[in-house]
């Protein structure tokens with residue numbers, strides 16, 4: 083069969099700056115008709131790609147890489163200082179984690195082969211859930227095959243039309259999608275504007291039965307750390323349930339990386355639904371929820387994302403357990419990550435750069451302005467040995483395109499010192515429009 087994909091720009095956006103004219107021609111004239119040609123979203127995508135290619139820019143998305151995504155990464159035969167991956171504690175590629183995954187494959191194969199509710203589960207599933215619950219201090223935990231799916235399916239299953247889901251302007255797409263699918267009312271407030279949340283709840287609380295307030299431990303776009311005491315106060319004041327997504331705070335926030343409860347000295351029971359991903363500090367793939375036994379039992383038997391989907395793969399499960407082992411044994415790793423995040427911001431300030439987020443947050447965003455400037459800056463840094471991804475629409479609003487640096491415990495101070503002056507210089511060049 084003819085491989086039409088290679089001809090379709092939207093599906094193969096690996097342009098090189100050397101061939102803009104061919105690409106532009108291809109972008110304007112897709113060689114095969116697609117069932118989505120008439121879809122407004124697809125047409126808008128093609129227009130954006132054309133626009134970029136015609137301005138001589140290359141797309142940085144879906145670029146191949148070699149090897150493990152550490153503080154350095156190999157791309158296009160180049161070794162780059164890497165800020166594009168959230169291997170926060172350096173555990174992906176850690177020999178003990180890789181060995182655990184390989185052993186699990188030898189013992190159980192590569193797939194869980196069916197949904198756990200029908201086909202049963204391997205001992206590793208129960209072990210990981212017990213370990214997560216123990217680490218977080220909850221009754222129980224439940225693992226899903228994707229972090230994204232965890233939010234979508236748990237929120238959509240927990241809330242119904244009579245209820246409401248309340249989230250803020252920094253909420254991850256998986257939270258918003260879960261809220262929409264639930265059929266519940268949705269309310270949104272500006273991230274950190276607790277007074278606005280109070281005002282909305284004072285007006286609206288009478289109009290729904292249960293309310294689920296969903297926050298993030300560390301916000302994935304702007305890097306703020308959740309003010310958990312204030313979220314708990316809002317939960318109590320307005321009689322809400324509180325769910326906290328700790329995708330970016332597990333293994334990082336709190337003295338030993340147990341997340342926002344540890345950071346603020348609050349009991350784990352102050353959060354009703356703990357949620358997190360295995361793909362970041364735990365060097366694996368998948369998601370979890372943790373909480374009281376009833377919640378977990380309810381989800382284990384009825385949550386569609388769990389019962390109608392395959393169990394977490396044996397290597398992914400084993401990798402997450404091995405990562406938790408290391409986290410237990412080596413509590414200096416979360417501390418080093420927080421130190422590096424602080425150091426990054428300190429050096430950035432020396433060079434006049436405004437980096438968003440809390441001092442100790444590993445998500446460090448530099449707002450650049452529009453999409454093209456962010457793409458340009460990312461490309462110029464790539465050419466000089468720094469890999470940092472631009473974040474553009476629709477992930478962020480049109481005027482807040484940015485470079486998002488993921489800082490990891492493995493970044494050295496030298497790497498950070500080498501990066502920041504380059505960023506400052508290239509940002510200035512992009513702002514002066516001399517590029």
Ligand SMILES: Cc1ncc(COP(=O)(O)O)c(C=O)c1O
Nearest residue numbers: 228229230254302327329359361
């Ligand atoms: C806050 C947040 N929640 C959920 C997810 C989804 O997790 P995963 O990528 O592991 O599916 C992400 C992904 O980056 C995230 O940032």
